[in-house]
Amino acid sequence: MFAVYITHPQVKIDATVPVPQWGLSDLGAARTRKAAGADWVRQLKRIVSSAEVKAIETSAILAEGAGIGFETVEILHENDRSATGFLPPPEFEKAADWFFAHPEQSYQGWERAIDAQARIVIAVEAILTDHDPTGAIAFVGHGGVGTLLKCHLEGRPIARSGDQAPGGGNLFAFDLARRAVSCDWTPIEDWQGFAA
Structure with a gap:
């Protein structure tokens, strides 16, 4: 079976708001909604998200498409750039x-x-x-990590x-048994998944 690592798509950049609190832009949300209708999303049994707002918003849209909930794990955050x-x-x-x-x-x-x-x-x-x-399973997080x-x-x-x-909203897939990458970075709305 497969796992996907998904990066959140475009965000609302606001220099006055801490980066972990940025949410999705209209474009980012629209791209995620398009991806949420794909067959591969309905195959997901589990979604695990970073606790940053943009990842949570991405996960919520995908979870609705998958008909499942999602969980957040703090340690999945982006590389710490707060300095x-x-x-x-x-x-x-x-x-x-x-x-x-x-x-x-x-x-x-x-x-x-x-x-x-x-x-x-x-x-x-x-x-x-x-x-x-x-x-x-899908991991929803960030481009750097x-x-x-x-x-x-x-x-x-x-x-x-x-x-x-650039722009985010991409995924790569890997095989759960072998931990081998089986699909390179692909826009989330373009990926066709694997044949069942």
Whole structure:
């Protein structure tokens, strides 16, 4: 059976609001609603979300489409960037490049990439320990830690080259039995899932 790691789509950027409290933009919500009608969403037996607002809003829409509830797990949060607070998009992209290029160092007080990777890998494995492997599961979270998880599952070094396309709202799939990535980053509304 499969697992998917889903990143929240576009958000309402507000420099006066802490980033973890940002919600989905109209475009992000519309993309998620479109994805929620897909066959693969109805195959989900469990949805586990980061506790950040944008991930919760994404999970709620997908859970409605799946006809199930969802749970939140705090430790699935994005890499901790609170030391710098909001960075305008051009500055953020430069900072993110540095974060991935120097995984054992902290960018101006950010959580190090190696620490964020260890956290997300341990969290996902802990969740899967008590998950029925015959049921599809979705993890709903963030691009940074999602990329770090994907690098781990692929057995390759941390690198931004493994990152999703800009805008978010993408997923990758992996096989629950082998923990092998079986689908690269794909927009959530475009993925067709796997044949039953």
